Amino acid sequence: MSLEGKVAIVTGSGRGLGLAYAQELARQGAAVVVNDVDEATAADAVASIESAGGKAVAVVAPVGPTETAKQLVQTAVDTYGRLDILVTNAGVLRDTVLWKMSDDDFDTVIGVHLRGTFTCVREAATYMRANEIPGRIICIGSPTGQRGNFGQTNYAAAKAGIVGMVRTWALELKKAGITANAVIPVAATAMTATVPYFAAAVEADEKGEAMPPFFRHDLGFGTSDDVAGLIAYLASDAAASVTGQAIGIGGDRLQLWSHPEPVATAYSDGGWSYDDLITGFADALGDLQTVGEKFPPLPEELQRPAS
Numbered sequence: 001m002s003l004e005g006k007v008a009i010v011t012g013s014g015r016g017l018g019l020a021y022a023q024e025l026a027r028q029g030a031a032v033v034v035n036d037v038d039e040a041t042a043a044d045a046v047a048s049i050e051s052a053g054g055k056a057v058a059v060v061a062p063v064g065p066t067e068t069a070k071q072l073v074q075t076a077v078d079t080y081g082r083l084d085i086l087v088t089n090a091g092v093l094r095d096t097v098l099w100k101m102s103d104d105d106f107d108t109v110i111g112v113h114l115r116g117t118f119t120c121v122r123e124a125a126t127y128m129r130a131n132e133i134p135g136r137i138i139c140i141g142s143p144t145g146q147r148g149n150f151g152q153t154n155y156a157a158a159k160a161g162i163v164g165m166v167r168t169w170a171l172e173l174k175k176a177g178i179t180a181n182a183v184i185p186v187a188a189t190a191m192t193a194t195v196p197y198f199a200a201a202v203e204a205d206e207k208g209e210a211m212p213p214f215f216r217h218d219l220g221f222g223t224s225d226d227v228a229g230l231i232a233y234l235a236s237d238a239a240a241s242v243t244g245q246a247i248g249i250g251g252d253r254l255q256l257w258s259h260p261e262p263v264a265t266a267y268s269d270g271g272w273s274y275d276d277l278i279t280g281f282a283d284a285l286g287d288l289q290t291v292g293e294k295f296p297p298l299p300e301e302l303q304r305p306a307s
């Protein structure tokens with residue numbers, strides 16, 4: 001099933017995962033609006049798609065403000081006549097612990113990821129509804145948004161918020177036949193290359209070798225291309241009934257994340273008073289939930305000295 005005749009926007013697609021998404025959508029037949037803040041990478045991305053026989057145009061502008069969202073949709077319509085697919089992928093990190101995080105660290109990450117997703121999806125969905133296009137909204141989350149991560153207050157807020165918005169949009173856009181899903185990727189990119197735990201995998205990738213099966217299979221950590229197939233699938237007619245989902249992908253692994261549900265329920269006639277909770281909380285709810293990603297210990301042969 002081809003994406004021929006469809007038009008896609010991929011934000012932050014000059015490099016990394018976004019570039020892989022844009023290239024795969026083009027490979028499957030879609031015309032692509034590439035977007036990045038970096039002019040040179042955006043131009044290279046367009047050239048790489050065109051030299052592979054695909055169609056692409058670049059918009060160099062920062063995702064976040066409404067003006068950029070309007071420019072992206074307008075460019076899709078002016079250049080290719082329509083818009084079917086939006087992938088909100090642009091992202092930045094400003095990692096530090098809560099007590100060192102500045103207002104600027106917080107606002108920058110929220111501005112690009114959360115506000116950028118909101119403004120672009122609002123613009124795209126408005127266009128799709130007005131033109132009766134059964135569009136595809138694909139927003140990028142993160143394991144950090146699902147489970148929390150040390151040093152990532154701003155990023156966790158943005159990524160959890162994105163998944164919350166996706167569930168809401170799946171409800172609001174259902175009648176128009178527009179799907180909205182979140183993809184939770186993990187891959188070797190500039191964003192993850194410096195994490196010591198992944199060093200052996202990044203090293204293999206840089207040498208053009210296959211990543212060790214421990215990373216690809218057990219951790220679901222692979223290349224950007226490993227994530228791209230899911231983006232194109234969700235963009236296709238075959239995924240018309242897939243909406244409101246958070247889908248994890250990386251290396252050899254595909255996962256469906258649960259939606260938050262109560263896992264324990266207890267009742268106290270007349271309500272739960274302070275005294276009832278002091279005496280009854282532990283028995284009422286049982287084992288509490290864990291937070292953060294739990295990585296298994298690295299096998300010895302994959303350990304690298306800290307640089």
Ligand SMILES: NC(=O)c1ccc[n+]([C@@H]2O[C@H](COP(=O)([O-])OP(=O)(O)OC[C@H]3O[C@@H](n4cnc5c(N)ncnc54)[C@H](O)[C@@H]3O)[C@@H](O)[C@H]2O)c1
Binds near residue numbers: 017036041089184191
């Ligand atoms: N790499 C991973 O394992 C991983 C895991 C979970 C989530 N993600 C998410 O995937 C997305 C892409 O990550 P990546 O690892 O490819 O990162 P990356 O840093 O390699 O690429 C991000 C791209 O976005 C561009 N960009 C930054 N701010 C922008 C803005 N305001 N407007 C337009 N473009 C902008 C950058 O110039 C860059 O080209 C991000 O949303 C990230 O949070 C990545």
